Amino acid sequence: METRGPWRRHHRQPLCTTARLVAYQDQVTQPDGRAGRYDWVRVPDQVRVAALVEGCLLIVEQHHYLTGTMWQLPGGDVDPKDGDSHAAARRELAEETGYRDGRWTPRGALHPLPGLTPARVHLWSADGLAPGEPAPEPGETDLAVRHVPLAEAVRAASDGRIGCASSAALVLAVATAHAG
């Protein structure tokens, strides 16, 4: 048995396993003392990068299989070969936009769906970057990179164009830090 704050876990059963995710069902005692089940999903952590190039943020426009066309900050899964989220952030930015090198600042991490998965999205900002050739993944060949002025990106984070929660949070946090 494992205690997690006011929760207790008695048993864990994997329900299905694929290359991308594992779904589990845990037998638990809830904070109110009653027995219950907690279904959850293990997926890799992700990274998102606020990359500033001449006063603009690099924004990726792409058709997502599940959600349609959307603006998002560059990023993706932390792969086992990356080692850490900084390496993953540098790799994803270079693959999607070509930009590399530069000065990098950690901007914390957020839980995208804390009730469903313990996965986190690690946030980074970068400037002083050098341009290069992108190398998109097979699911990303329709990807387009836009240079969006910071003030316009802030509007896009509030009006739904930036449809990704972690991207919107990072754009607004970077803009708030600039304004302060």
Next chain:
Amino acid sequence: METRGPWRRHHRQPLCTTARLVAYQDQVTQPDGRAGRYDWVRVPDQVRVAALVEGCLLIVEQHHYLTGTMWQLPGGDVDPKDGDSHAAARRELAEETGYRDGRWTPRGALHPLPGLTPARVHLWSADGLAPGEPAPEPGETDLAVRHVPLAEAVRAASDGRIGCASSAALVLAVATAHAG
């Protein structure tokens, strides 16, 4: 076969089904023309509420089973009985904080994990609310409600105390709109 932008879907297989989630594997043609599989999860849409009471945002502090203790805006799943996200937002705010009635403004919707699930988090703000008795759910009996000044909530959205991505995005969007 279904076409989704540059993707094509040929077949869909449910992998596991629980009361909270369904995991699927789709057979697809990727944007680069190659055959592939796309694993994804169906979960309910959610709501988050930025509720302003005398210059403070109502922040919920709670031990989450998967992620530990965290600050979050009030909210939760959109239930079938809610009908729409506005009804869900009003129900969740009243259950978690007791506050009800007031003036409500839609603040769009964000995808928490667009690569894993098509689920959205619908965002609302509210003010002019009337206090009342909370009615927490069985997993939420350790829930505490804090009245956090807006400027402090903005810092908490950037320094990791507000660990939920949609909550952080909504706090920063509301503060940016106030400042503008």
